[in-house]
Amino acid sequence: MADPASREPCRSPSSDDGRTQPEPRRPLARQVAIVTGASSGIGTAIATALAAAGASVVVNHRPNPRSAAEADAVVEAIRRAGDTASPFPADVTNEAEMDAMVEDAVERYGTLDIMVANAGIEKPAPIAEMTLDAWRDVIDVNLTGAFLTARAAARRFLRQGLRPDVSRAAGKIIFTSSVHEFIPWAFQANYAASKGGVMLLMKSLAQELAPRRIRVNSVAPGAIRTQINAEAWQSDEAREALLELIPYGRIGAPDDIGRAVAWLASDDADYLVGTSLVADGGMSLYPSFRGAG
Ligand code: BGC
Helix, strand or coil, X not given: CCCHHHHCCCCCCECCCCCECCCCCXXXXXXXXXXCCCCCHHHHHHHHHHHHCCCEEEEEECCCHHHXXXXXXXXXXXXXXXXXXXXXXXXXXXXXXXXXXXXXXXXXXXXXXXXXXXXXXXXXXXXXXXXXXXXXHHHHHHHHHHHHHHHHHHHHHHHHCCCCCXXXXXXXXXXXXCHHHCCCCCCCHHHHHHHHHHHHHHHHXXXXXXXXXXXXXXXXXXXXXXXXXXXXXXXXXXXXXXXXXXXXXXXXXXXXXXXXXHHHHCHHHCCCCCCEEEECCCHHHCHHHCCCC
């Protein structure tokens, strides 16, 4: 039976020369998504890809004027493309704000189907110099924030139940993890510890919630060209060293991850439960072993 969601009206069914073009699929039509940390980088690409796949998207951002302006620009770009989005300021480490964000999304769009716990930070330092604040900040945003974001969504999904005309799952939770959920990272012990934590948070929630038809997964990006790792790709020297780590020979683009998440959220990925989808150009294949060892 055809999925009714994929029969939603689509854009530009015909080209200038009158020939009919295949309609773009809108596998997330009539679904509602929240993406945390969506005012920049990978979060923006995820929000944009989910909206292009048909979802109405809440673009969460940090509650400060700069992030608000960035989020407004993201929302405007999504709307210009004919898709649906709105901004929402909230701090992922604040439980009341995470719950309020879900309530607001449901009031605005009527439901919630997809939660992407994406917000993340880095505060690198050699271990002897890593302050307790640098440790706590990273664990707070990357791990505790992921927990609060997922919990707010899980509460809603459990109450809401299945809507079979929209999706085979009663909700999808997707964490933006990292290859550093399993690759150790010197000078970034706080970050690697947070992502290792996200991995077992994700798997534990997946095991707990699968019987309720809630799918929980992660996307685990490698080196993606964003501000968070600008130092690793801006100079020629750094870029060359980074490319040594990537067998596929290119640094990732944010929409490599956006598209992966849009797929992971769709029914095409309905049998993926408790998985980290690694999108890293082969970074995790131990490339230094090519011809060595
Ligand atoms: C980090 C990036 C880094 C990449 C690969 C990501 O999780 O945020 O800074 O380039 O992992 O090491």
